[in-house]
Amino acid sequence: MAAGVDCGDGVGARQHVFLVSEYLKDASKKMKNGLMFVKLVNPCSGEGAIYLFNMCLQQLFEVKVFKEKHHSWFINQSVQSGGLLHFATPVDPLFLLLHYLIKADKEGKFQPLDQVVVDNVFPNCILLLKLPGLEKLLHHVTEEKGNPEIDNKKYYKYSKEKTLKWLEKKVNQTVAALKTNNVNVSSRVQSTAFFSGDQASTDKEEDYIRYAHGLISDYIPKELSDDLSKYLKLPEPSASLPNPPSKLGLPTGHFVMAAQRQKRGK
Numbered sequence: 001m002a003a004g005v006d007c008g009d010g011v012g013a014r015q016h017v018f019l020v021s022e023y024l025k026d027a028s029k030k031m032k033n034g035l036m037f038v039k040l041v042n043p044c045s046g047e048g049a050i051y052l053f054n055m056c057l058q059q060l061f062e063v064k065v066f067k068e069k070h071h072s073w074f075i076n077q078s079v080q081s082g083g084l085l086h087f088a089t090p091v092d093p094l095f096l097l098l099h100y101l102i103k104a105d106k107e108g109k110f111q112p113l114d115q116v117v118v119d120n121v122f123p124n125c126i127l128l129l130k131l132p133g134l135e136k137l138l139h140h141v142t143e144e145k146g147n148p149e150i151d152n153k154k155y156y157k158y159s160k161e162k163t164l165k166w167l168e169k170k171v172n173q174t175v176a177a178l179k180t181n182n183v184n185v186s187s188r189v190q191s192t193a194f195f196s197g198d199q200a201s202t203d204k205e206e207d208y209i210r211y212a213h214g215l216i217s218d219y220i221p222k223e224l225s226d227d228l229s230k231y232l233k234l235p236e237p238s239a240s241l242p243n244p245p246s247k248l249g250l251p252t253g254h255f256v257m258a259a260q261r262q263k264r265g266k
Helices: 022-030 093-107 123-130 135-139 159-178 207-221 220-231 253-265
Strands: 004-007 013-019 036-039 048-054 059-066 072-075 078-081 085-090 141-146 154-158
Touching: 036 093, 036 123, 093 123, 093 135, 093 154, 159 207, 159 220, 207 220
Parallel strands: 013 085
Antiparallel strands: 004 013, 036 048, 048 059, 059 085, 072 078, 141 154
């Protein structure tokens, strides 16, 4: 799938190549604005990042870029230099909401969600509130209050204890997905690769947990990542351990969301 983007440089629309699921392509055909690219906060770095909203299914995707030197794309009758390949993979919106919940927790009080998810730098964050089933997810990371006799609003406050329990489940689900996909995570491996089941079976359970922790850490602040490491009782890593695959340009969300699909399938 190739998408045209006007770079504003007088050259015209620049083509970008995306690897997306078929149902995303269908969404763009069914609605004029079926797919919407927006800039939202990266929950790990706190900086801006590009995300994709499927307005038909009301689903959020992260956009990752895979880059190789000296590559170009042939698109219709044109050649597009750069050779960038963009991946759109589903991402749990709760990771992005955590950024705002942790920030609001400094005030030490319960607040309605529409007062928590406010951002002058990334105003499109309000789109997160339109995602279905959001309130059902919030109990994983918040304490909540409500008084139906006064109003129908619910009030939320970040819970570190609940969040760590939820992240531990995420790590365990990701470990299962890594094993299912036969991903070798041994400290001997210097890059992410796929091996046979026999080779993958030589990895230690601690290697899988540490690797999964690294993947999840792409979606949470550094301080919370450190807290999660302690919660998982992970020893200090040695200098020889490899980085998680996302650091190498591969779509981290593939494993995190694959873990969730695997759980739902049971």
